[in-house]
Amino acid sequence: MTSSFSASSFPASFPESTVLGYPRIGPDRELKRALEAYWEGRSDRAALERTARRLREDTWRRLAELGLGGLPSNTFSYYDHVLDTAVLLGAVPERYRNDDDLTAYFAMARGAEGLPPLRMTKWFDTNYHYIVPEIGPDTVFSLDAAKPLSEVREARALGLETRPVLVGPVTFLLLSQAAPGSPDGFAPLDRLDDVVEVYERLLGALAAEGVGWVQLDEPALVADRTPAELAAVEAAYGRLGGLAERPALLVATYFGSLGEALPVLARTPVEAVALDLVRGTAGDVGLLAGKTVVAGVVPGRDVWRTDRDRALATLHAVRERAGRVVAGTSCSLLHVPYDVERETGLDPALRDRLAFAEQKVAEVVALAALLAEGPGADAPRRPAPQAQPLASGARAAEGRAPYAVRAAAQAERLKLPLLPVTTIGSFPQTGELRRARAALAAGEIGEEAYESLVRAEIEHVIAVQERLGLDVLVHGEPERNDMVQYFAEHLDGFAVTRHGWVQSYGSRCTRPPILHGDVRRPEPITVRWARYAQSLTSRPVKGMLTGPVTIVAWSFVRDDLPLRDVVFQVADAVREEVRDLEEAGIGVVQVDEPALRELLPLRRDGQAAYLEWAVAAYRWATSGAADHTQIHTHLCYSDADQILAAIDALDADVTSVESARSRGRVLAEVGGFGRGLGPGVYDIHSPRVPGADEVERLLEEALRAVPADRLWVNPDCGLKTRSHEQVEAALANVTEAAARLRERLHRGEAGRRGETRPDS
C-alpha cells in the first residue's frame, strides 16, 4: 500500500518518491478504442466513462503496487490536459457551448458540423499535441472543479490518496492564443489576475476535500521568459501561496533548466519545486533550501534504464544543497510506453537496457530507498554496453546547381503545366490494409498475399489520380504503418516495438522506434514500390521519403552520441535512398521534414546552432540528386515563423506547407522564398470537403504572394487519416479549381506576378 499523508498536518511532508504523470491511452489503447467507438456512435457515454474509470483505477493500483509514494491524479484526459484546464477555468468559447458537456468538449477538440475545432499544436519540443485555448479580454472565467475532485474521490474509494495535477496558470495562459477579435496588443497573460482567482477557489475546494498536495505544471518556465513574465510568476504564486486554506503546492517544471526562473520560484511560498535534472541542471538549487525539491533524475522522455550511480549522486548533491529531496521522473511519463516486459520480440540484450513507464516507476522507488539509506549506499551499476560510435559528424554538402539552372532542367524533363497539382504522399489507410499488416505480423498470411494487397492499393490510387487529373502522382504509402516506423523497420540500428504506443493527439498514437546503434541502410527501402507505381502511369510519380531530422525526432534515440551525429547517420541512409530512386527513373523525390521545428531548442541560445546542423543534414540527404531531379519537402504543424530562414535554406525545389488554418500569415512569410511553393488548400484534419470555388479563392489569394510559375496546388498534409470518399471528392474540387485558374492565367485574367519564368 502506498504511503499517504494527512491533509490536516499542513504543510504535509512530501512522499519520498513520485512521478509527474502517467500514460492514459491504456496498455492496449483501450481509451483510443473507446473514444473512436463513442465518436462513431457505436457506443454511448456510459461505456466511454466505464473504460476511462477502469484505466484510472488500474493505473493507481499499479503505481501503488510498485511502491510509489506520491500518486498523481487528474492526469487522465479524454483528449488533452490543456483542453481540460480550459474547461476547469470555464474558458469554453461561446460557439462550442452545449447542454452536453462532452459534446462541447469534443467539438473544441475535433470540430463539429460546420464548426472547425480549436487549433492544435506541439506540446513544447515533444510529439504530443495540445489543443490551444482561446482567451480574450472578455472571457468569463468560472471554476468547474468536477474532474480533479472526482478523480481524488475515485482513488480514495480504492484507499489511495493522490495529488491532483493541473497545468499551472502561467503556462496555461502562455500556451493560449488571443480569442478572435481581441484588440491589438492583447495577450492572454493579461488575464492572469482573473485566472489566479479561479485557481484560488480551486485550491480552496481541494483543501475542503482534504487534499494534501497539488501539482501545478509550469514547463513554460524552462524557456526564455521576459522580466514581466517572471514578475507575473512571482505575483501568481505569491497569491496562491498566501491563501490560508489550501493544499501544499508543488510547482513542476520540466523539459529544461529553470535558469532565471529558479530564484523567482524560490521567493514564492510554494512548498515544493520539481526540476528536470535530465534535460536541465540543478542551477541555483541551494536557493530552494526550506522547500522540497522533487529531483527529476529518472528520464521521462527516453526509454533507457537510469544510470543508478549517477542518479543517486545527483540526488545526494541536491540534498546537500537544498535539504529535502524526493526521487522523481524528469517529466510526466506520458511520453513513454507502458511496459517493456511485453516486448518479447526484442533482442534480450537490448531489452535489458530499456525502461518504459512501469520500469521507470520501479527505478524511482528504488532510488528513493537508496537515498533513504544514506550517502554510503552501494548502488548497482546499470549494464550499458553501447555500440561503438561511428566516426561521424557533419558532412558538407557540395550544393546542387543554383535553383534557376535546376528549375530549367526540371521543366524540360517534367513538362508540368502551370499550377501543378500534387498531394503530400499518403492516401487513406484502409482498415483492410491495417488488418492485413497485423495478420502478416501474426503469421496468419504470407508476404506474397500482403504485397499483392499493397500493389492493388497502389493501382487504385494511381488510377484515381489519373482520373482526377493530378500532375505529379504518388503511390499513396499503403505499405507504411507510419512514416517513421516504416523506415526504422528497414534500417539497421533501430528496433521497433509491438505494444509501445505513445499518445500523439487525442486517440492517435505512434510506436516510436528505438534508435540504439549505428544507422545503416542494408538495401533500398522504397524503390520497388515507387518503381511499381511509375510503371502504371506516364505521369511523374513522386518518390516519398521521411527526412533525417523527423526520423530521429519521432524515435527514442541513443544518448551516447550527440544528436547531430545521429541525424547525420540517418541522413546518409536517406541520401543513398534518394540516389537509388533517381537511378530507378523517379524524377521527383519528396523528403518530408515536418519535425524540423519540433527539435528547436526551447531557449534561444541553442537555436541557431541547431538550425544550422539540421539544415545541413537535410541538404546532405538531398544534395546528391541531379539537377533534373526535383526535390520536394513538406512541413506541417510548424509555427513556420520561427524557422523561415531555415526552411528557405533547405533549398528544396518545391516546399509544401500547412496553411489552411493560418493562411494569410504563412503566405506573407513564404512568398519570398524564390522557389516552388505549395501552401495547402485542403485542411485534411477535418472531414469537411472543400468546394472548388473555395479552393479557387485560396489559390487566387496565394497568387498575390507567389508568382504563378512557382505556385503548386496541394493539400495541407497526407491523406492517411481521411476516407477514400472524402479524398476523391476533395481532390476533384482541387483539380477543378486549379484548371479554372490555369485557364484564366492563360487568358491573362488572373495572377499579378506570373511574369518571371526561370527558364525564359
Ligand SMILES: Nc1nc2c(c(=O)[nH]1)N[C@@H](CNc1ccc(C(=O)N[C@@H](CCC(=O)N[C@@H](CCC(=O)N[C@@H](CCC(=O)O)C(=O)O)C(=O)O)C(=O)O)cc1)CN2
Ligand atoms: N510518428 C509520427 N508522428 C507524427 C505523425 C505521423 O504521421 N507519424 N503525424 C503528426 C500527427 N501525429 C499523428 C500520429 C499518429 C497518427 C495515426 O494515424 N496513428 C494511427 C496508428 C498508425 C499505425 O502505427 N498503424 C499500424 C497499426 C494499426 C493498428 O491499429 N492495427 C491494429 C490491427 C488492425 C485493425 O484491426 O485495425 C492493432 O494493432 O490492433 C499499421 O497501420 O500497421 C492510430 O493512432 O490509429 C496520425 C498522426 C505528427 N506526429
Ligand SMILES: [Zn+2]
Ligand atoms: Zn504533414
